[in-house]
C-alpha cells in the first residue's frame with residue numbers, strides 16, 4: 096500500500112518506560128537489526144546479479160546515450176527502448192518495489208526469536224526501508240548499503256495505525272502487539288504510556304494543536320543520552336504544523352522583500368528600509384569550548400587505544416634536522432583486541448557532548464529563523480555552494496554552524512507563510528565585488544570587511560545583502576536596480592554600517 100500524499104507533520108511525545116519495558120524495547124530493536132541484515136544480504140545478492148546482467152548493461156548504455164544526445168525525439172526514443180529492458184531485468188531478479196517483503200516475512204515466521212518481537216507490519220516497513228537503499232544503489236544515487244551493526248537502528252515504524260504499533264492518544268497508550276497467541280508462541284503485548292505536557296505554555300499549545308488532528312502512523316525513536324537510552328514516540332499527523340500566533344499576525348501584514356547574504360559565522364539580511372545581522376549560534380563561545388573538549392577527548396581516546404594495543408601499530412623513525420622523531424601508524428585492516436573500560440567511558444562522554452552540540456545548534460537555528468520571520472516577507476538568497484567552502488578552508492566553521500541547514504529551514508518556513516523565495520546566482524552577478532555607483536567589480540580580501548568605493552563606507556556583508564535584495568532576473572540577465580540601492584543608502588545611511 097502506498098502512503099497517502101496529504102500534508103503531514105510530526106510531533107514527539109516522551110514515553111514512560113519501566114525497566115522491563117526498556118529491556119523488551121531493546122530486544123525488539125535488536126531483532127529489527129537482525130531482520131534488516133537478513134533482508135539486506137539477500138537483496139545485495141540479487142543486486143549484484145542484476146548489475147552483472149547483459150541486458151542491464153545494454154539498457155544503461157542506451158540511457159547514457161540518451162543523456163548525451165541533444166535531439167529531443169531521439170532522446171525520447173532511446174529512453175523508451177531502455178525502460179522495458181530495465182523493467183524486465185528487475186522482474187527477473189525480483190527487485191521490484193514489494194519483492195523484498197516476502198523474504199522478511201518468511202524469515203520472521205521461521206525464526207521464533209524474531210516472531211515474538213517483530214510484527215508483520217513492522218517487518219514490511221523494514222523491508223521497504225532496505226528496498227529504498229537498494230534502489231538508490233541500483234540507480235547510482237548512493238553507494239552500496241551497509242549492514243546494520245549492533246544498536247545502530249534508531250527508529251522502528253509501522254506503515255499504518257491499524258496494525259503493528261498502534262497509538263491511542265485519547266487513552267495515552269501505545270500498543271505494540273508483535274504476535275498473536277498461536278503456533279506455540281505466547282502473545283507478546285507491549286503497552287507503553289505516553290507522557291503529556293501539562294504545563295501552561297507554548298509547548299502545551301503545540302501539543303494541543305497536534306492532538307486535534309488525525310493520526311496517520313507512528314514510530315518509536317531510540318536516543319542515547321550518555322549512559323541512558325531514551326525512547327520517544329513520534330506521531331505523524333495529517334494536516335499542517337502549529338503556527339505561532341504572533342508570527343501569523345506579522346506575516347499577514349505586507350512585509351518588505353529582504354536580500355540574504357550567508358557568511359561563515361552570521362547571516363545578514365537587508366531591505367531598502369532596514370538591515371539585520373544575526374549569529375548562527377546564540378552561544379557561539381560555549382559551542383567552541385565544547386568542540387575543543389571533543390577534540391581533547393578524541394586525542395585521549397586514541398592514546399588509550401595505542402597504549403593498550405601496541406601490536407597494532409608500526410613504529411617508524413625519521414630524522415628532522417638533529418632530532419629523531421618516532422611516529423606510530425596503525426596497521427591496516429586490524430581490529431583492536433583490547434578495548435579498555437576507560438576508552439568506553441570516554442567514548443560515551445564524547446557522544447554526549449556531540450549530541451549536546453547538535454541539539455544546541457538546532458535550537459539556535461530555530462530561534463534565528465523565528466526572529467527573521469518576524470520582519471521578512473519575500474526572500475532573495477545568494478545561492479552559495481557550501482560544500483565548496485567546507486572542502487576548501489572553512490571546514491570547521493561550516494561543521495560547527497551548519498549554514499546550509501539554516502538556509503533550508505528558513506526557506507521551508509518562509510514558504511509555509513506563502514512568501515516567495517528566489518535564489519540569486521553568485522557566479523553571474525558577483526555582488527560581493529560589485530559597486531552600484533561606478534559599476535566596477537573588484538575583489539576584496541577576506542580580511543577587508545568594509546566596502547569603500549565612490550565615497551561609500553558600508554559594511555561589506557550588509558551592502559551585499561542590499562544589492563541581493565535589489566537584483567532581478569529580467570530577459571535572461573541578472574540586473575541590479577542601482578537607483579533603488581542609491582535611494583536606500585541616502586535615506587538610511589547608518590543602517591548599513593556594522594554596529
Ligand SMILES: [Zn+2]
Nearest residue numbers: 530533548549
Ligand atoms: Zn565604485
